[in-house]
Amino acid sequence: MATVQDWAKYTDEQEKSLYKKVEDIKVSTSSSEKINVSKNEGAGETEEPEISAAELSLMKKILRSKLIKSTNDVEVQRNDPNSPLYSVKSFEELNLNPNLLKGVYAMGFNSPSKIQETALPTLLADPPQNMIAQSQSGTGKTAAFVLASLSRVDSSKSFPQVIILSPTYELALQTGSVAKQMAKYCDDIKFRFAVRGEEISKGEKITEQVIVGTPGKVMDWALRYRFFDIQKIRVFVLDEADVMIATQGHHDQSIRVHKQLSKDCQMMLFSATYDQEVMDFAEIIVSNPVIIRLRKEEESLDNIKQFYVVCKNMDEKFSALSNIYGVISIGQAIVFCHTRRTASWLSEKLTKEGHAVALLSGDLQVDQRLAVLNRFRDGKEKVLITTNVCARGIDIDQVTVVVNFDLPIDQAGRADCETYLHRIGRTGRFGKVGLAINMVDGPRTLALLKQIADHFGRNILKLDAEDVDEIERLNQD
Numbered sequence: 033m034a035t036v037q038d039w040a041k042y043t044d045e046q047e048k049s050l051y052k053k054v055e056d057i058k059v060s061t062s063s064s065e066k067i068n069v070s071k072n073e074g075a076g077e078t079e080e081p082e083i084s085a086a087e088l089s090l091m092k093k094i095l096r097s098k099l100i101k102s103t104n105d106v107e108v109q110r111n112d113p114n115s116p117l118y119s120v121k122s123f124e125e126l127n128l129n130p131n132l133l134k135g136v137y138a139m140g141f142n143s144p145s146k147i148q149e150t151a152l153p154t155l156l157a158d159p160p161q162n163m164i165a166q167s168q169s170g171t172g173k174t175a176a177f178v179l180a181s182l183s184r185v186d187s188s189k190s191f192p193q194v195i196i197l198s199p200t201y202e203l204a205l206q207t208g209s210v211a212k213q214m215a216k217y218c219d220d221i222k223f224r225f226a227v228r229g230e231e232i233s234k235g236e237k238i239t240e241q242v243i244v245g246t247p248g249k250v251m252d253w254a255l256r257y258r259f260f261d262i263q264k265i266r267v268f269v270l271d272e273a274d275v276m277i278a279t280q281g282h283h284d285q286s287i288r289v290h291k292q293l294s295k296d297c298q299m300m301l302f303s304a305t306y307d308q309e310v311m312d313f314a315e316i317i318v319s320n321p322v323i324i325r326l327r328k329e330e331e332s333l334d335n336i337k338q339f340y341v342v343c344k345n346m347d348e349k350f351s352a353l354s355n356i357y358g359v360i361s362i363g364q365a366i367v368f369c370h371t372r373r374t375a376s377w378l379s380e381k382l383t384k385e386g387h388a389v390a391l392l393s394g395d396l397q398v399d400q401r402l403a404v405l406n407r408f409r410d411g412k413e414k415v416l417i418t419t420n421v422c423a424r425g426i427d428i429d430q431v432t433v434v435v436n437f438d439l440p441i442d443q444a445g446r447a448d449c450e451t452y453l454h455r456i457g458r459t460g461r462f463g464k465v466g467l468a469i470n471m472v473d474g475p476r477t478l479a480l481l482k483q484i485a486d487h488f489g490r491n492i493l494k495l496d497a498e499d500v501d502e503i504e505r506l507n508q509d
């Protein structure tokens with residue numbers, strides 16, 4: 033059975049693992065059909081879609097030719113003031129504790145990203161300031177809040193001082209593992225995972241200074257069993273903060289914990305997305321926050337190229353996916369489905385066709401989920417079929433393609449733009465190139481995609497291969 037310890041061991045090995053580099057996909061937008069950004073066009077104008085063999089062929093060609101080559105343009109982006117990776121400072125200039133600085137360098141980070149450079153000076157200053165921060169997916173938010181919170185730990189004291197909350201089991205373990213790597217030279221800082229499967233005997237008191245966990249478990253440990261004194265928490269971090277405080281998310285548990293914190297506890301809220309309602313609420317619960325916010329048009333990343341392919345129905349979507357399996361598995365791919373049922377249907381069908389896929393959904397036990405994700409991180413399977421459980425935070429840099437087998441929708445059936453952004457953000461990590469392919473199976477889904485394109489002010493290209501010259505040209509770009 034995989035354990036939290038296995039995970040930590042795994043990520044040590046991962047440090048040595050390959051870095052697949054892929055070249056930027058310079059697909060011209062001028063000659064391909066787009067989901068154009070406009071304000072008032074209705075869903076009724078969409079046409080009956082269909083997929084052709086030529087479209088599949090185009091998709092394959094783009095994937096094969098663009099993903100296989102390997103020149104990384106991260107350094108170029110780092111010199112571009114408009115890039116989220118741009119920074120003018122060094123980690124030294126951020127006044128980090130020298131042992132944390134050593135840890136950061138040991139992780140191979142040379143200089144801070146924009147969010148790290150912007151957030152850290154404020155978060156490290158005294159008196160402690162609260163912060164609500166937004167930065168695009170894969171731009172280094174984890175290091176920003178981890179470095180800030182570890183800097184506040186008094187390691188001579190043996191009780192919890194920092195709580196870092198994540199929405200899922202997998203993400204909590206990943207974040208804890210990053211924090212452990214950063215604290216590699218801070219021997220006295222100890223960590224405790226508060227996640228499903230971790231048990232404490234009644235009456236025991238937690239001595240570790242940093243608790244990384246999910247809201248339900250932390251609430252139980254803090255408020256129900258009182259395994260530690262919540263009043264002594266000095267830093268409270270909400271990663272994926274929008275879903276942690278949203279009423280459809282983890283609002284109840286997060287807020288119950290939050291209410292018990294002392295007045296001078298430093299609050300750090302981080303996410304790639306905040307809708308206005310959530311941001312308004314965040315500003316109510318966090319006193320005098322420094323707010324770092326992106327403009328709408330900055331939220332989605334240029335390095336993730338977005339496409340759509342039209343199919344008639346679910347079976348045709350399956351055929352399309354099966355057809356491109358060979359090319360999406362050149363790197364690694366995550367395929368998102370709306371329900372567990374579709375995810376297991378899809379994984380079963382792909383497996384029957386002889387494709388090696390992994391399935392991760394909420395149906396599995398947490399130890400099984402961990403084992404599946406670890407195998408995928410190790411590249412044992414190249415394609416992961418999943419649901420929104422993996423939409424946020426999961427950081428696997430070999431993922432070059434995200435497929436939305438189903439587009440994300442909210443409970444009212446509207447396009448869930450925030451989830452879309454988090455899903456496609458599983459690729460294109462820290463400036464790498466990524467490809468997002470959306471499967472559209474009728475006018476309704478096409479309209480959803482249009483809502484998403486309008487929301488972010490981005491064009492999403494149709495993979496259309498009527499024109500052979502076009503294929504060749506795209507192939508050469």
Ligand SMILES: Nc1ncnc2c1ncn2[C@@H]1O[C@H](COP(=O)(O)OP(=O)(O)OP(=O)(O)O)[C@@H](O)[C@H]1O
Binds near residue numbers: 141144148304424458
């Ligand atoms: N300064 C840096 N230099 C080089 N690599 C970095 C740096 N900061 C972070 N990274 C790497 O960038 C990747 C993405 O970072 P991270 O997971 O923190 O992104 P994020 O902003 O939290 O994304 P998401 O919104 O998806 O959770 C990680 O693999 C991390 O190791």
